[in-house]
Amino acid sequence: MSDRIAVKQRHWVYIMLHWLIGGMIIVLAVTGFYIHKPFFTLGSETDPVMVMSWIRWTHFICAAILIESVLIRLEMAFFSHFDADWRDIGPSRKSLKALPEALSYFLFLRKDHRYWRKANPVMAVFVFPLMLLFYAIAILTGFALFEGTFFWELTNTNSLFSWVYDVFGGQQGVRTWHYYLIWVFACLALIHVYFALLRTLSERDRTFRSILNGWRLVPRKHAPIRGASGRKKRGK
């Protein structure tokens, strides 16, 4: 026990953003699937509930929250004053250096690996960039499909996003790609949760709990050294 100490590794803003993004993806996937295939109705024939309207409204609101959350998370990953962690969760020299070791660890070619501060290098180099790519596709195709006067005249066929239709193969292509995102994010989320589970079980370092309360067990030599003020002085 003595060679590991509990460290407050995640700021509450990061925890909140994580759950905002994850929650919004789940809501967007469910509402998006309803828009694709309306599988229930509410109310009677003469007094119907405007289900589709409400579901689409929810989809648009949640999409806006997702976009905001992803942008804020990205901004903080690079420019945060207290935890600019893009080197830990994105492709960086640090994560690329740790990648071969991590791959051979996950392929059972070696028994242990160096300490990973946040996500493992496979997540950092492959999965998170892929997620970003699919956020971009989701946002672009979503805005192209969005009809209404929001920031711009989006009903006009000459709208700001009409070029997206040329890239993704017309009306049907944009819809099909936007629909694929449900499945793609299901895969990525599955991989993400599995890695977290694996780390929790194999390291016993409270990884699952850390995304709720921020505290994780960290090897003593990687723990940040704190001064009298409690502020971090060096090391990540």
Place this chain on the structure above:
Amino acid sequence: MHPHISRRAFLKLCGGTAAYLGLSQAWVPRIALALEQAAKRPPVVWLSLMACSGCLESFAKSVNPSTAEILLGIISLNYQETIMAAAGKDAEANLQATIEEGGYIVIAEGAVATGIPEALMIAGKTSIDYTREATSNAAAVVAIGTCATYGGVQAMKPNPTGAKGVSDALGIETVNIPGCPPNPDTIVSTIVHYLLFGKLPELDGKGRPTFAFSQKVHDNCERRAHFDSGQYVEEFGSEEEAKGYCLYKMGCKGPETHSPCPLTLWNSKQNWCVGSGNPCIGCMEPEFWDKFAGFYERLPDVPVPGFVGVKTSADYIGSTLVTATVAGVGIHAIASAASGRMKGKPESEEGSED
């Protein structure tokens, strides 16, 4: 002005056109004036290329203005293979005279054969040469119908004749009025716009007049309220269909199709596809023949990347992806458990590696 058109009917025509072009009723007298002053009615050359003549059929079904009013009062149709009086050399001489005079409007119907030029020969010329010659001196080229605008059903993959729209085949700017068939109101309004303002109407990125094609079928659909309430037709011939429920689940492409259909209607303004209980197949959109078929599915099958000629549903591709991921994760989890990793590391090894 043709004597058979009463003043009242003529002003009704002008009023209808003003409404369709989005102009106020104050414009009606000016439209009437423009049409009356077109004493020398604009000469129109109608090219019939690779098409089924359905566009002409649709044009002939025009009301307010009727076909007779258009042909006798608004335009001077100098060349139209189906309905012109002249034939043979006379007809071609008529065409040549019109071309030499210039300032005419070309209405093109049907696709141009670029892959096999001999697939369509008119008066001994290939469709490319013929179309290029006929449009060479034109004041405006109006491509009507999905064939003349985007290639049409004969451009369906693998498109052996190389069918292309007039704009693509010749590399010229055209006003595109797509539709299979196109709406006569849109054609006539475009011509009247040209007579009234001396220029073509505002076009969108696909060459379509924005006064008609800036909104989708879905935006103005009479069944739209049922879409919003989650009331859908589940099968053809059902009670729900007769009640006017939404055809979204039957594969309606209304949400994807830019068209004024719900507003202008068809068959002398009696009804339209969705009104009769058939989902919109999106005949006014580019590549609808490839991308929107099967027409009765919400998301039709898509080509599988890497497998030429293989089509499957997006659901199948997506669920295969998820199944593969679940299998991969599952196998790795079993292997991790078998290797004893899931039990956690012995304490002494903690942090020994860096």
